[in-house]
Amino acid sequence: MFITLHKRVLNLRNALVTAHGNTTERHVIEISVSEGQFCGWGEAAPLPGFGLESFEEAEVALERWVQDPEQLPVSPTALSGAATALESLEFAKTGASLPSASIAVQALVAAVAVGDVETQVIEAIESGYPAVKLKVAATNTDSDIERIRVAAAVTRGRTLLRLDANGGWSSKEALDVLSAVSGDDIELVEEPTPDLTDWRKIVTDTGVEVGADEHLNSPLETERILELGAAQTFVLKPSVLGGPKSTRRLASLAKEHNVRVLISSFLDGPIALRAARDLALEVAPHEIHGLGTAALFVEEFPEDVRPISGRISRP
Numbered sequence: 262m263f264i265t266l267h268k269r270v271l272n273l274r275n276a277l278v279t280a281h282g283n284t285t286e287r288h289v290i291e292i293s294v295s296e297g298q299f300c301g302w303g304e305a306a307p308l309p310g311f312g313l314e315s316f317e318e319a320e321v322a323l324e325r326w327v328q329d330p331e332q333l334p335v336s337p338t339a340l341s342g343a344a345t346a347l348e349s350l351e352f353a354k355t356g357a358s359l360p361s362a363s364i365a366v367q368a369l370v371a372a373v374a375v376g377d378v379e380t381q382v383i384e385a386i387e388s389g390y391p392a393v394k395l396k397v398a399a400t401n402t403d404s405d406i407e408r409i410r411v412a413a414a415v416t417r418g419r420t421l422l423r424l425d426a427n428g429g430w431s432s433k434e435a436l437d438v439l440s441a442v443s444g445d446d447i448e449l450v451e452e453p454t455p456d457l458t459d460w461r462k463i464v465t466d467t468g469v470e471v472g473a474d475e476h477l478n479s480p481l482e483t484e485r486i487l488e489l490g491a492a493q494t495f496v497l498k499p500s501v502l503g504g505p506k507s508t509r510r511l512a513s514l515a516k517e518h519n520v521r522v523l524i525s526s527f528l529d530g531p532i533a534l535r536a537a538r539d540l541a542l543e544v545a546p547h548e549i550h551g552l553g554t555a556a557l558f559v560e561e562f563p564e565d566v567r568p569i570s571g572r573i574s575r576p
């Protein structure tokens with residue numbers, strides 16, 4: 262087996278402001294593994310602030326794997342990229358191809374200013390997105406309440422509204438903000454606080470359901486979430502969870518516990534987005550996934566991962 266690594270930088274049109282900090286560009290390592298005429302692809306792209314390895318660590322781990330392909334990398338994004346490439350190689354060897362299909366995706370809005378939130382949500386609706394996810398908890402609670410109210414006023418009756426706090430609120434802040442907007446239709450809030458034991462009370466008191474995301478990087482915390490019934494949705498990111506097999510495993514575990522599954526991009530490049538699209542089609546074909554992120558980049562992504570009328574399509 263022959264492995265190659267290729268580094269590239271993808272630039273975001275606008276800085277993405279989240280509770281983990283600002284992101285302006287993505288450093289990506291594209292991975293190809295080949296055996297004879299067959300080739301598989303993967304991608305590793307750590308994002309600072311999300312509790313993963315650094316880019317340099319991912320690079321070192323992958324370079325070690327190039328030298329010794331029997332030893333898979335251990336760090337999360339390097340492993341996910343390697344595992345994705347290997348699975349895609351195995352699939353290529355079967356000579357099969359997956360059927361044409363498309364999947365619904367959400368638009369991501371992280372604008373800070375209320376006016377920009379309104380403009381971007383309107384644009385998303387006009388582009389045909391069936392859901393909009395608004396990043397919250399990166400500024401202050403008053404601004405969040407205002408931003409959510411504006412987004413809710415625009416989305417009401419037209420498209421779903423989801424929130425993602427990336428664990429940036431305290432329990433009190435989460436309860437304050439979500440109670441203030443509880444009359445608005447909010448489909449879910451991802452990671453409202455860093456402490457998963459807060460989440461049940463948030464659901465009970467505010468009526469807003471919780472999605473787990475960052476916590477799912479830890480098997481122990483995943484188990485705890487299921488034990489406590491702390492989340493009603495799992496947002497699975499194949500590019501940090503160890504690749505397709507681990508993601509499938511988590512998706513089955515979630516379904517056994519009546520937890521809904523959404524697949525999400527980690528601001529991925531085209532290769533990881535494509536792999537995530539195929540997983541979404543496999544494990545939850547009727548949900549609206551967090552895979553509309555190609556539109557956020559300056560670089561034009563290939564057509565098969567670019568959202569058109571709120572869907573991405575496998576040819």
Ligand SMILES: [Mg+2]
Nearest residue numbers: 425451474496
């Ligand atoms: Mg999230």
